[in-house]
Amino acid sequence: MRPFKYTRATEPNGAAAAVGANPQAKFLAGGTNILDLMKEDVERPNELVDLTRLKLAEIKEAGGGVSIGALATNTDTANHPLIRQNYPLLTQAIVAGASGQLRNMATNGGNLLQRTRCQYFYDTAMPCNKREPGSGCGALEGLNRMHAILGWSDKCVATYPGDMANALLALDAVVRIKGADGVERTIPLSEFHRLPGDTPQQDTNLQHGELILAIELPKSNFAKNSYYLKVRDRASYAFALVAVAAAVELEAGAIKQARVVLGSVAHKPWRSQEAEAALAGKPASAESFGRAAEAAIADAKPLAHNAYKVELAKRAIVRALMRASKLA
Amino acid sequence: MNEEFHENSEPELSADEEALLNEMPALADVGLTRRRFLKQTLAGSLGLFALDLLAHEQALAALSPSPGAVFADKTAENLVKLALKVNGVTKRLEVDSRVVLLDALRERLGLTGSKKGCDQGQCGACTVLVNGRRVLSCLTLAATCEGKDVTTIEGLAKGDQLHPMQAAFIKYDGFQCGYCTPGQICSAVALLEEARRGDVSHVTEDVSATTTQLTNEQISERMSGNICRCGAYPGIVAAIQEVHSGKKTAQTWGFVDDQQLARVRKEDGNAAV
Amino acid sequence: MARYIGKEMSRVDGVAKVTGKAKYAAEFAVPNVAYGFIVNGSIAKGAITAIDTQEAERVAGVIRVFTHLNTPKLGPKPASNEQAPPRGAQEEEDKSFRALQSERIFFNAQPIALVIAETYEAARFAARLVKVTYSPEPHVTDTETVREGARQPKQGPPPKPRGNPEEAMRNAPVKIEAEYRIPIEHHNPMEPHGAIALWQDEKLTIFDKTQGVYSLREHLASTFGVPPENVSVVSPFVGGAFGSSLRPNYYPALTAMAARELKRPVKVVYTRTQMYTGHGYRPYTIQKIALGAEQSGKLSAMIHEAVHNTSATEEFNDNTTNFTRQVYACPNLFAPTRITNTDLSTPVWMRAPGAVSGMFALECAMDELAYELNIDPLELRLINYADVDPESGKPWSSKALRECYRLGAEKFGWKDRKMEPRSMRDGRFLVGWGTATGVWGAFQRPASATITLRANGTANVASATSDIGPGTYTMMAMIAAEYLGVKLEQVNCELGDTKFPRAPSQGGSQTTSSVGSAVYGCALAIGAKLLELANQDAKSPLKDTAADDIEMLDGRLQRKSDTSRFVRIADVMKRHRLAEMTETHESKPSPERQKYALLAHGAQFVEVKVDPDLGTVHVTRVNELTACGKIINPKASHSQEIGGVVWGIGMALQEATEIDHRYGRIMNPNLQHYHVPVNADIHAIETSFVEEDDKIVNPLGVKGMGELGMVGIPAAIANAVFHATGKRVRELPITPDKLL
Numbered sequence A: 001m002r003p004f005k006y007t008r009a010t011e012p013n014g015a016a017a018a019v020g021a022n023p024q025a026k027f028l029a030g031g032t033n034i035l036d037l038m039k040e041d042v043e044r045p046n047e048l049v050d051l052t053r054l055k056l057a058e059i060k061e062a063g064g065g066v067s068i069g070a071l072a073t074n075t076d077t078a079n080h081p082l083i084r085q086n087y088p089l090l091t092q093a094i095v096a097g098a099s100g101q102l103r104n105m106a107t108n109g110g111n112l113l114q115r116t117r118c119q120y121f122y123d124t125a126m127p128c129n130k131r132e133p134g135s136g137c138g139a140l141e142g143l144n145r146m147h148a149i150l151g152w153s154d155k156c157v158a159t160y161p162g163d164m165a166n167a168l169l170a171l172d173a174v175v176r177i178k179g180a181d182g183v184e185r186t187i188p189l190s191e192f193h194r195l196p197g198d199t200p201q202q203d204t205n206l207q208h209g210e211l212i213l214a215i216e217l218p219k220s221n222f223a224k225n226s227y228y229l230k231v232r233d234r235a236s237y238a239f240a241l242v243a244v245a246a247a248v249e250l251e252a253g254a255i256k257q258a259r260v261v262l263g264s265v266a267h268k269p270w271r272s273q274e275a276e277a278a279l280a281g282k283p284a285s286a287e288s289f290g291r292a293a294e295a296a297i298a299d300a301k302p303l304a305h306n307a308y309k310v311e312l313a314k315r316a317i318v319r320a321l322m323r324a325s326k327l328a
Numbered sequence B: 001m002n003e004e005f006h007e008n009s010e011p012e013l014s015a016d017e018e019a020l021l022n023e024m025p026a027l028a029d030v031g032l033t034r035r036r037f038l039k040q041t042l043a044g045s046l047g048l049f050a051l052d053l054l055a056h057e058q059a060l061a062a063l064s065p066s067p068g069a070v071f072a073d074k075t076a077e078n079l080v081k082l083a084l085k086v087n088g089v090t091k092r093l094e095v096d097s098r099v100v101l102l103d104a105l106r107e108r109l110g111l112t113g114s115k116k117g118c119d120q121g122q123c124g125a126c127t128v129l130v131n132g133r134r135v136l137s138c139l140t141l142a143a144t145c146e147g148k149d150v151t152t153i154e155g156l157a158k159g160d161q162l163h164p165m166q167a168a169f170i171k172y173d174g175f176q177c178g179y180c181t182p183g184q185i186c187s188a189v190a191l192l193e194e195a196r197r198g199d200v201s202h203v204t205e206d207v208s209a210t211t212t213q214l215t216n217e218q219i220s221e222r223m224s225g226n227i228c229r230c231g232a233y234p235g236i237v238a239a240i241q242e243v244h245s246g247k248k249t250a251q252t253w254g255f256v257d258d259q260q261l262a263r264v265r266k267e268d269g270n271a272a273v
Numbered sequence C: 001m002a003r004y005i006g007k008e009m010s011r012v013d014g015v016a017k018v019t020g021k022a023k024y025a026a027e028f029a030v031p032n033v034a035y036g037f038i039v040n041g042s043i044a045k046g047a048i049t050a051i052d053t054q055e056a057e058r059v060a061g062v063i064r065v066f067t068h069l070n071t072p073k074l075g076p077k078p079a080s081n082e083q084a085p086p087r088g089a090q091e092e093e094d095k096s097f098r099a100l101q102s103e104r105i106f107f108n109a110q111p112i113a114l115v116i117a118e119t120y121e122a123a124r125f126a127a128r129l130v131k132v133t134y135s136p137e138p139h140v141t142d143t144e145t146v147r148e149g150a151r152q153p154k155q156g157p158p159p160k161p162r163g164n165p166e167e168a169m170r171n172a173p174v175k176i177e178a179e180y181r182i183p184i185e186h187h188n189p190m191e192p193h194g195a196i197a198l199w200q201d202e203k204l205t206i207f208d209k210t211q212g213v214y215s216l217r218e219h220l221a222s223t224f225g226v227p228p229e230n231v232s233v234v235s236p237f238v239g240g241a242f243g244s245s246l247r248p249n250y251y252p253a254l255t256a257m258a259a260r261e262l263k264r265p266v267k268v269v270y271t272r273t274q275m276y277t278g279h280g281y282r283p284y285t286i287q288k289i290a291l292g293a294e295q296s297g298k299l300s301a302m303i304h305e306a307v308h309n310t311s312a313t314e315e316f317n318d319n320t321t322n323f324t325r326q327v328y329a330c331p332n333l334f335a336p337t338r339i340t341n342t343d344l345s346t347p348v349w350m351r352a353p354g355a356v357s358g359m360f361a362l363e364c365a366m367d368e369l370a371y372e373l374n375i376d377p378l379e380l381r382l383i384n385y386a387d388v389d390p391e392s393g394k395p396w397s398s399k400a401l402r403e404c405y406r407l408g409a410e411k412f413g414w415k416d417r418k419m420e421p422r423s424m425r426d427g428r429f430l431v432g433w434g435t436a437t438g439v440w441g442a443f444q445r446p447a448s449a450t451i452t453l454r455a456n457g458t459a460n461v462a463s464a465t466s467d468i469g470p471g472t473y474t475m476m477a478m479i480a481a482e483y484l485g486v487k488l489e490q491v492n493c494e495l496g497d498t499k500f501p502r503a504p505s506q507g508g509s510q511t512t513s514s515v516g517s518a519v520y521g522c523a524l525a526i527g528a529k530l531l532e533l534a535n536q537d538a539k540s541p542l543k544d545t546a547a548d549d550i551e552m553l554d555g556r557l558q559r560k561s562d563t564s565r566f567v568r569i570a571d572v573m574k575r576h577r578l579a580e581m582t583e584t585h586e587s588k589p590s591p592e593r594q595k596y597a598l599l600a601h602g603a604q605f606v607e608v609k610v611d612p613d614l615g616t617v618h619v620t621r622v623n624e625l626t627a628c629g630k631i632i633n634p635k636a637s638h639s640q641e642i643g644g645v646v647w648g649i650g651m652a653l654q655e656a657t658e659i660d661h662r663y664g665r666i667m668n669p670n671l672q673h674y675h676v677p678v679n680a681d682i683h684a685i686e687t688s689f690v691e692e693d694d695k696i697v698n699p700l701g702v703k704g705m706g707e708l709g710m711v712g713i714p715a716a717i718a719n720a721v722f723h724a725t726g727k728r729v730r731e732l733p734i735t736p737d738k739l740l
């Protein structure tokens, strides 16, 4: 870990301005991702601005939906009555991730910005375009069992590993942001994370110095019928091989609208509009779900070691939709 | 590194420990620093096996630097001053901004009960309570703990009276090598509070309903952030279940008795084996 | 009636462990300690052509950076790429890899520098600033590609075939043939390896995580050319090791070197990642098995060939096929283990070394044969039961394996098993039941211990062996209390220090048999001494008592056959003006053992539930039946069995060290990418002890069990997965992708 200056932010404007002013400064929230990466010399900030004392941890009703503070912890978010009652999918996704201790530390803002778990990204002796643009992608022709099957480029085949964001995307979340200049803006979650393209070093569309203030959820019609499914190598405390955030709004046994988001298959949470379109107006049944699953992975291009993800994603989508519609 | 241990940051010693400290002949003529050094280590080490361990550390505490010992110029960078409470006692430290809470406890405060298993958030051995919640001290910057209340394994027992969770771990043999144990126990103690609050977990069927009673499956899932390579998981779950609900777990081992043996041998037609 | 032995006892070191007061190696407070951080290389083979430490040295707090250019020569021989002589026995000349001895690179992530600084943070940072250039050479790290070049290890004679296996195989009416693979696996004890070293003149004290203080002492003595007595090794608590601290690893010598050069105490602790190249691993193992049988199920031929990797610098051989020779009665057999060089660090013993690998293959093959024959898998094992040792023809000192099979089947409910795969279900889960045999040696090695009995009835027991977790402190205290006739609370135990009498390293499940026997011998010696002292008194009520007819109980030395004849121990000691008596005893394996075949056995029954859509496997129920002589402390033994099952689950379903062979580098050296079981992976585990009354193995009648409980589990799980799904996965681990 490189030496860095530690400062404690007292209000959002100052925090954003402080990081904005120093290209090598970073925000510190729960620290669970950035400190790990700093120890590995993957992240090398020379200044950390501690956000944890900011009053941005509130979870409250807003505009018919709910606003979740960026500095609220994963634990507090998952257990908040407003979330448990109205967005159980989000609760399920959060508690499917990490461990009790980590969720007590992890903040919602930090969680959105967690970086990939690609092994080559973590090992500074290995080539990695995300860590060191131009050095090559170690995983492309290396070990890539955990890597992407959708939306990857030959510059980077990493996945976004998180769980919470998959649910947030299914729930049409919007991210509220304050710029280094103090101006606020919002980005829909669907435009928050990026595909790697030629610039895999950039995970999201957030600019340097932009501070996440809150995540806003519109009123949801999915509270009754949603399910978060995570398939992993062990029963707990592991990243997903494939995850699915599924939600349906049912009307007389037919699907009025649906959400299908795949996790750990692409560089961002992967919403399948194709699957959703295939479901709209159809009866909630294993057959409809099967067709939707086929549609979702139609464009999948597996790598040498992750062909299984194509089949697994299909089956996981069906299972998640079955659970969401209470058919399984 | 400039680290100051203010007078009020000295570990509190019990009467016994104080007596023992005073009994140590080698200490009669040592200066304040060395005495303080010993006090720090003592606070972390007295116990059943303490005397032998203590003898080692006592001998070491009396060590003065060898002639010709090489030191670097201690020009530390980015020092952060902070005051935090550790097991009820205020500690004032001035640390490099890079120091994580775990290293502050282990290397600066002589509290080696919290363990380092991975330093990357992947094992749970470093679990401590900060403001009553379980967190990983290896991914917590010490600097962020200003004004906070830290409880470590050393702070759970009241004098000789073990915390019920500690006693239950012994009862159910919830450990072997003991290295993951402080983290497990801290985690377990916090988990009780989470259960009381009605927190949900990955194996909660209906997250909109609230339950405060944990099944063994619930406990297992909630303890999955604490890896035990010795594999003492069943004992850990049994210990937590008993402290949580009072439910005792039936013994899962037994000796095969002579009658059983005689019966199978007869059935087998192999009376003698 | 035993007071302690065979009774369920809580650990005597329990309080120290649950309160955080137990001190592990890197936790001793040493004033003025400097922190070391190891720098690892990034190529698999070749040479360092330049190494630049200037930037690292400029970091505030850095004291020195050691590289091969400024590190003194260590040890009897610097590491070279010559073939080192075979090793195995701990007594053999120590050729352990010593770091920073030349520019040569033998494996990726080899230590190439050591940064010493005033703080851990400064050392870790500066380590990143050491710049190295290499001249790389082509490397081989994939065992598959050098499988053909495998050779017979130099250690031991080449294995002789029994009977005529080839011909018998040709003639066998029923045959199966299959190949099994086990990836490299790492021990991953929770405590990272670390040491604190300090020199006082020419005397070295080192606090180290080690399974054998004496073997480390000798290693360090030869490393620094000092007499062994000048090296004290202290290791009172070890946070798990599982074989990873049996050999001296490279870091203790490195730590001691830096301490010597800088004339101050130095502490070096591996990072989790450094553990993957710092202490060895279970080798990559390919096994080919052919089994031939009669229609009745009787085995007529077994050919079991194993190949595993070693390093390019040292031979390591885990004897993968060793137990194949002894498990089943079969007249025709060939079971060689060959090794092949790779440019990786040297493998080492890892829990149940060889046995768990070999038995995984053999016991899966037996299951395949059972299906080929359409005979119940358990029945097939009984049909081929070895009533005498098939290898030597010697009788067993004891063997209650048949009882384990039968009682295990009963407890598990095996009779309700339907033979057909995919025939049992629980809701959407496929249910599978599998079984396998476990086997491990009943080893004993010379060991010494010392007991001091005081007139006030308290006692101290000491031996140099380590307690890496199985409960050695408790076992010793129980044996001492039992035979001294004192209360457990009156016994204090000390372990893990070269100031105590020599004992073997803790490994191979031999501690209780070896050290326990020594403690027992000490107690007997104290009794004999007391008898002699008592009988110096003409009026002694114990006159003419045979030495084996006395016992100590609650402060009395009494006749076993007539307990009304006794003396008070305190009186005897007082009369002879003794405040305490000390006896040291060395126990040795008895020559009687030579006449028998000695093994510990077990049978394992496993239930899995497999999600047929997602490929996830849950091990929902395990019954361990164990026949390993006398059980000293069933509570700790049960924990050992549980640990074995947890390890078996890890091996079967999760564990694999992944190497990117393009770079010859381990790519998952941490606990997020290398999975070991977590709490939620573990469900019901039951142990039943089938005690054997075995006076041949050793005076206490104990056999080891730390390894035994793991041996059959991976095979039993793989067999259960086959039963559940109809898929035979022959390549571990059985991750969800393999079951889709």
Ligand SMILES: Cc1cc2nc3c(=O)[nH]c(=O)nc-3n(C[C@H](O)[C@H](O)[C@H](O)COP(=O)(O)OP(=O)(O)OC[C@H]3O[C@@H](n4cnc5c(N)ncnc54)[C@H](O)[C@@H]3O)c2cc1C
Pocket (backbone or CB within 6 Å): A026, A027, A028, A029, A030, A031, A032, A033, A034, A035, A036, A051, A070, A071, A096, A097, A098, A099, A102, A105, A106, A107, A108, A109, A110, A111, A112, A113, A114, A161, A162, A163, A164, A210, A211, A212, A213, A237, A238, A239, A240, B120, B121, B122, C672
């Ligand atoms: C062993 C392990 C297992 C894990 N398993 C899972 C899992 O299964 N599923 C899962 O989803 N996650 C998992 N996680 C990841 C964990 O959830 C994230 O590390 C965590 O959510 C990050 O939040 P944080 O507050 O700690 O972020 P930090 O580490 O503090 O910050 C992360 C990044 O976000 C930036 N940042 C933080 N807050 C803001 C803000 N408000 N505005 C702008 N930028 C900000 C920081 O500058 C930094 O770059 C795991 C982590 C570990 C260590």
Ligand code: SF4
Pocket (backbone or CB within 6 Å): A116, A118, A119, A120, A121, A127, A128, A129, A130, A131, A136, A137, A138, A139, A140, A155, A156, A157, A158, A200
């Ligand atoms: S997949 Fe992306 S993160 Fe991984 S090595 Fe390639 S570029 Fe780096």
Ligand code: FES
Pocket (backbone or CB within 6 Å): B115, B116, B117, B118, B119, B120, B121, B122, B123, B124, B125, B126, B127, B136, B137, B138, B139
């Ligand atoms: S040491 Fe903190 S989680 Fe492992």
Ligand code: FES
Pocket (backbone or CB within 6 Å): B174, B175, B176, B177, B178, B179, B180, B181, B227, B228, B229, B230, B231, B232, C190, C239, C240, C469
């Ligand atoms: S007791 Fe050894 S790791 Fe848990």
